[in-house]
Amino acid sequence: MSTPSPPKRYSPYLQLVLSRVREFYREPEALFWVYGFPLIMVIALGIAFRERRMEKFTIDVETGPAAEATLAALKPDDRLVPAVYDAATCRDRLRTGKTDLIVIGTPPNYVIRFDPTKPENVVARDVVDRRLQQAAGRKDAVTIKDEEAQEPGGRYIDFLVPGLVGMSLMGGGLWGVGFVTVDMRIRKLLKRFLATPMKRSHFLLSIMTSRMLFMIPEVLIVLVFARLAFGVRIFGNSFALLGLIFFGSVMFSGIGLLLASRARTLEAISGLMNLFMLPMWILSGIFFHTERFPVAIQPYLRILPLTPLIHALRGVMLEAAPLSSLAGDLTIMVAWSEGRAVRLGLRRRTSNLLPGFRLFPCATGFASAGTREQLRTFLQRRNWLSLNLQITMNLQITILDND
Amino acid sequence: MTCAIRCHQLTKTYPGRPPVEAVRGIDLEIRAGECFGVLGPNGAGKTTTIEILEGLMPATSGTVEVLGMPWDKADREIRQRIGISLQETRLSEKLTVMETLTLFRSFYRQGPDPAETLARVSLQEKANALLKNLSGGQKQRVALACALVGDPEILFLDEPSTGLDPQSRREVWAIIEEFGRQGRTVLITTHYLEEAERLCNRVAIVDRGRVIACGTPNELIATLGGEHVIEFAVAGDDRGPAVAWDDLPAVTEVRGDHGKYALSVTQPHVALPPLLARVNESGRELTGLAIRHASLDDVFVRLAGRHLEEDSVEGAPQ
Ligand SMILES: Nc1ncnc2c1ncn2[C@@H]1O[C@H](COP(=O)(O)OP(=O)(O)OP(=O)(O)O)[C@@H](O)[C@H]1O
Numbered sequence: 118m119s120t121p122s123p124p125k126r127y128s129p130y131l132q133l134v135l136s137r138v139r140e141f142y143r144e145p146e147a148l149f150w151v152y153g154f155p156l157i158m159v160i161a162l163g164i165a166f167r168e169r170r171m172e173k174f175t176i177d178v179e180t181g182p183a184a185e186a187t188l189a190a191l192k193p194d195d196r197l198v199p200a201v202y203d204a205a206t207c208r209d210r211l212r213t214g215k216t217d218l219i220v221i222g223t224p225p226n227y228v229i230r231f232d233p234t235k236p237e238n239v240v241a242r243d244v245v246d247r248r249l250q251q252a253a254g255r256k257d258a259v260t261i262k263d264e265e266a267q268e269p270g271g272r273y274i275d276f277l278v279p280g281l282v283g284m285s286l287m288g289g290g291l292w293g294v295g296f297v298t299v300d301m302r303i304r305k306l307l308k309r310f311l312a313t314p315m316k317r318s319h320f321l322l323s324i325m326t327s328r329m330l331f332m333i334p335e336v337l338i339v340l341v342f343a344r345l346a347f348g349v350r351i352f353g354n355s356f357a358l359l360g361l362i363f364f365g366s367v368m369f370s371g372i373g374l375l376l377a378s379r380a381r382t383l384e385a386i387s388g389l390m391n392l393f394m395l396p397m398w399i400l401s402g403i404f405f406h407t408e409r410f411p412v413a414i415q416p417y418l419r420i421l422p423l424t425p426l427i428h429a430l431r432g433v434m435l436e437a438a439p440l441s442s443l444a445g446d447l448t449i450m451v452a453w454s455e456g457r458a459v460r461l462g463l464r465r466r467t468s469n470l471l472p473g474f475r476l477f478p479c480a481t482g483f484a485s486a487g488t489r490e491q492l493r494t495f496l497q498r499r500n501w502l503s504l505n506l507q508i509t510m511n512l513q514i515t516i517l518d519n520d
Numbered sequence: 521m522t523c524a525i526r527c528h529q530l531t532k533t534y535p536g537r538p539p540v541e542a543v544r545g546i547d548l549e550i551r552a553g554e555c556f557g558v559l560g561p562n563g564a565g566k567t568t569t570i571e572i573l574e575g576l577m578p579a580t581s582g583t584v585e586v587l588g589m590p591w592d593k594a595d596r597e598i599r600q601r602i603g604i605s606l607q608e609t610r611l612s613e614k615l616t617v618m619e620t621l622t623l624f625r626s627f628y629r630q631g632p633d634p635a636e637t638l639a640r641v642s643l644q645e646k647a648n649a650l651l652k653n654l655s656g657g658q659k660q661r662v663a664l665a666c667a668l669v670g671d672p673e674i675l676f677l678d679e680p681s682t683g684l685d686p687q688s689r690r691e692v693w694a695i696i697e698e699f700g701r702q703g704r705t706v707l708i709t710t711h712y713l714e715e716a717e718r719l720c721n722r723v724a725i726v727d728r729g730r731v732i733a734c735g736t737p738n739e740l741i742a743t744l745g746g747e748h749v750i751e752f753a754v755a756g757d758d759r760g761p762a763v764a765w766d767d768l769p770a771v772t773e774v775r776g777d778h779g780k781y782a783l784s785v786t787q788p789h790v791a792l793p794p795l796l797a798r799v800n801e802s803g804r805e806l807t808g809l810a811i812r813h814a815s816l817d818d819v820f821v822r823l824a825g826r827h828l829e830e831d832s833v834e835g836a837p838q
């Protein structure tokens with residue numbers, strides 16, 4: 118038992134990372150939420166938005182002398198599913214959305230009743246229009262041959278996967294770092310660690326490191342699955358993509374730490390994080406393009422931390438954009454990462470870990486060498502964006518201070 | 521004699537409405553090599569005091585020195601040389617005992633092998649058990665091991681045996697006593713007088729943020745004027761005129777009323793016969809009688825007017 122051996126050296130940083138990793142894989146529920154959830158999202162959404170071209174339109178023909186003839190005229194088109202109902206039923210079905218439109222009348226005078234605000238109803242109207250015209254003897258003046266274009270890279274699933282990667286980086290970073298830190302504080306474990314000669318930088322670096330370790334399979338699973346099941350390809354530079362994912366993860370871990378710095382209960386941190394994430398789920402372009410929102414609010418959407426990350430991920434994955442063309446996105450992300458570093462600097466007990474901490478964002482900033490010039494001009498000009506960013510940060514800090 | 525820990529005019533006021541004055545001017549000098557106890561009831565300010573001494577909480581005013589150094593100048597240096605167990609820490613349940621100890625060991629530049637520390641708290645056979653599968657007493661011993669793992673010169677323990685069964689409590693005491701035998705310093709807070717009497721060379725009794733008495737357990741007990749206590753209970757005490765007990769021979773002090781009394785006496789065999797005679801004369805009936813050594817609780821009752829441990833009952837022999 119007590120054979121005299123040379124004193125072993127233990128690396129505190131390594132031990133801290135090891136404990137985090139052990140705690141993580143010994144928690145099966147956490148494993149599911151981190152790895153299973155994004156996968157389920159990809160599968161569910163991938164299937165839901167797959168193959169939508171053979172759309173069928175339900176057509177109601179109102180009872181009348183020519184109803185059967187109209188029905189016969191519409192039947193040959195396999196996009197149409199026509200049926201005859203009396204006038205009241207037709208209206209009811211249109212109102213409740215069970216049918217796309219109603220055809221009323223006898224040739225040569227038809228009425229088509231439909232809702233022009235629904236795009237699919239408008240399409241159905243045109244198909245019915247053409248069918249009825251042809252049945253009445255109209256001849257096509259020219260011939261047109263359809264050529265189908267469904268290239269990988271342009272489908273919804275291609276659009277979705279970078280969004281989901283961004284979303285899981287956000288969720289993982291905030292929960293994996295913020296929640297864990299608050300939990301440690303509540304258990305007085307943080308205090309217990311501070312009672313030892315442990316270096317605070319080791320502690321924070323270990324939390325960051327373990328987060329990076331957990332993030333790798335998380336992202337890989339989604340990317341590999343999307344590739345195998347849906348043929349989602351990466352068109353840009355894989356290293357650039359890797360860099361972006363890494364940077365995004367650091368940014369959100371940092372924000373998670375920022376949120377955790379004031380929360381005293383698990384409820385508080387959960388609420389705070391949901392409050393922080395909610396706008397981004399909707400507004401940062403995970404599921405649809407931010408350009409769909411009004412132009413007036415676009416600048417605000419752009420400074421949310423998730424928006425530039427997803428935008429840059431899509432740029433690299435779908436458009437093979439070089440990082441230098443994404444300077445705007447990277448600048449906002451650096452600002453978010455630096456912002457929380459500054460915030461941590463304000464805290465007395467954590468101030469001395471700032472050097473180790475700033476390392477990440479700076480390294481990533483330099484990696485995108487082409488952007489440095491742009492970054493400098495950006496910072497010198499102090500345009501509306503940086504101003505806005507500062508206001509957002511200050512607001513956030515005041516909210517936290519009053520917690 | 522060198523001082524291991526020294527504090528002067530320590531105060532701590534928690535902000536709030538109203539502000540809580542948890543510590544109101546405490547002076548302590550803990551000598552190297554002694555086991556010093558801070559004894560006080562719930563809310564006396566023990567945890568607040570010890571956490572200030574541990575450099576985990578800023579004091580509102582006053583000075584603290586540990587190993588001759590102030591916290592703001594030598595934080596890391598002091599931390600390397602002390603071991604701390606907080607009143608309440610929930611260590612990671614998903615780690616094994618050995619993993620936990622290795623983690624804590626890694627923070628210190630020197631110290632025995634984790635396995636050796638494990639042996640000191642007699643948990644070798646639990647080395648690979650997850651913490652969530654340990655009993656309360658075993659968890660407390662792991663916490664102690666985490667404090668011992670850096671081979672500290674001073675051990676700070678905040679209520680190390682609170683909530684444990686008597687058996688586990690004795691195991692914890694044995695570990696602390698073993699540490700003390702190596703000539704190391706221990707600062708321990710407790711609200712168990714048995715713990716203070718058994719472990720501590722010197723005790724400071726605190727109440728409401730102040731030290732109300734300080735000295736060796738024997739010195740403190742000596743202030744009662746008698747080393748023994750006769751506790752007795754009489755039925756029908758409200759009948760007839762009140763009886764004075766304090767003029768009996770060898771009695772130095774009387775406490776209690778409503779039929780339950782505790783007398784501090786120098787020589788029980790001198791005091792007892794006249795006491796029994798007086799009970800008989802006054803027409804009262806003796807329902808309980810016990811003679812015991814005076815304890816720190818008697819000191820606390822004399823100074824603070826109430827008991828240290830809520831569950832102890834004065835003058836109620838079986
Ligand atoms: N964070 C805090 N904020 C406000 N008041 C506090 C805080 N911590 C402790 N107190 C108050 O300070 C007083 C002393 O508390 P402390 O924890 O030091 O007592 P204690 O002697 O350790 O008690 P116990 O034996 O129950 O552990 C109590 O009245 C307590 O309510």
Ligand SMILES: [Mg+2]
Pocket residue numbers: 566567568607678679
């Ligand atoms: Mg306490």
